[in-house]
Amino acid sequence: GAVVSQHPSRVICKSGTSVKIECRSLDFQATTMFWYRQFPKQSLMLMATSNEGSKATYEQGVEKDKFLINHASLTLSTLTVTSAHPEDSSFYICSACIQGFYNEQFFGPGTRLTVL
Amino acid sequence: ELKVEQNPLFLSMQEGKNYTIYCNYSTTSDRLYWYRQDPGKSLESLFVLLSNGAVKQEGRLMASLDTKARLSTLHITAAVHDLSATYFCAVVPSGGSNYKLTFGKGTLLTVNP
Numbered sequence: 001g002a003v004v005s006q007h008p009s010r011v012i013c014k015s016g017t018s019v020k021i022e023c024r025s026l027d028f029q030a031t032t033m034f035w036y037r038q039f040p041k042q043s044l045m046l047m048a049t050s051n052e053g054s055k056a057t058y059e060q061g062v063e064k065d066k067f068l069i070n071h072a073s074l075t076l077s078t079l080t081v082t083s084a085h086p087e088d089s090s091f092y093i094c095s096a097c098i099q100g101f102y103n104e105q106f107f108g109p110g111t112r113l114t115v116l
Numbered sequence: 117e118l119k120v121e122q123n124p125l126f127l128s129m130q131e132g133k134n135y136t137i138y139c140n141y142s143t144t145s146d147r148l149y150w151y152r153q154d155p156g157k158s159l160e161s162l163f164v165l166l167s168n169g170a171v172k173q174e175g176r177l178m179a180s181l182d183t184k185a186r187l188s189t190l191h192i193t194a195a196v197h198d199l200s201a202t203y204f205c206a207v208v209p210s211g212g213s214n215y216k217l218t219f220g221k222g223t224l225l226t227v228n229p
Contacts, residue, residue, distance in 0.1 A: 034216070043204065043219045044159075093158050103208075103215040107151075110158040 003027055004096045006108035013084055014116055021079045021111045023094030029074035030096035034105060035067075038091040050077045084115040118143050118209050122220035129195050130228055137223045139188040139205035148188050149206045149217065150179050159204070162190075195227045 003026040013019050023033055031052050036044040048069050049057045056069035066088075068080040077096075081088055091112055095105040119142040129135050139148070147166050151159040163172045165181035165188060172179050176199065178191045188205055202224045206217040 032215075041224075043221045046216060046218075049216065097215065104149075104161075104164060105215075105217060107159045107161075112156075 002098065002104075002106045004094065004106050004108040006092075006094055006111050008111060009109060010112045010114075012114045012116065015085055016083055019081045019084055019113060021081075021092055021094075021113075023077045023079070023096070023108050025075045025096040025106075028096070028098055030077075031074060031099060032097040033071060033077040034095045034097070035069060035077075035079050036093045036095070038093060038110075040091075044093060047079075081113065084113070086115045089113055089115045118207060118218045120205060120207050120218050120220040122205055122223050124223060125221055126224050126226075128226045128228060129192075131196055132194050134194065135192050137190040137192075137203055137205075137225075139190070139207075139220055141186050141188075141205075141207045141218075143186075144210040145183065145186070145207045146210045147208050148181055149208075150177075150188070150190055151204045151206065153202045153204065153222070162203075192225070195225075197227050197229060200225055200227045 005024045007022045033050040035047045037047050038044045046059050047062045050069050050071040052071045052074050058064045066082055071077040091110050093110045094108045097105050121140045123138050149164050150162040152162055153159050163179040168183040170181045176193045181188045202222045204219050204222045206219045208215050
């Protein structure tokens, strides 16, 4: 149980285009999902917290107009990188949270974004 | 602001040897997690530690938590090549409804034959 999927797993796009990444909780309902970014050989950095039915909460330094997050249902959150640039190339990982005794996060397999 | 420090950041060890990775954090915490990440992959949950003195073991890995010292350790016993990966600790600060994880920088473990 507690499986999280991401789609696509890998995407290559031209500079200036927008890319949408989906994060789905397959066998549970997730009221909260998180979006992380990981640059090569670095740790995970939280970008935003996504709550179903409400606006996402962005971490300091993350541009909300560039990284659009929508959490329209209890099983789906999307991250759209708008007007992508090469510096946005990164590994994007989502996690979904089951609210319970210790609110464990379950991580998706990640999406590798390369902007040319 | 919660800070999480791991050391060492790089660890090269021989098969069969023992070693410990340390994770220090700066504020009180409700729980601490250890994750493994293989190259190009996402995170795999290893352990969640919830209380002072908690110890969990899985195979050659054992994790412990000392909340008074704000320290967790991940001990590797008789390392094998398959354990080569990056290991992260992550902490959730105490109180409120905050369950955001703050990650350490990770320890890149290489186990050599």
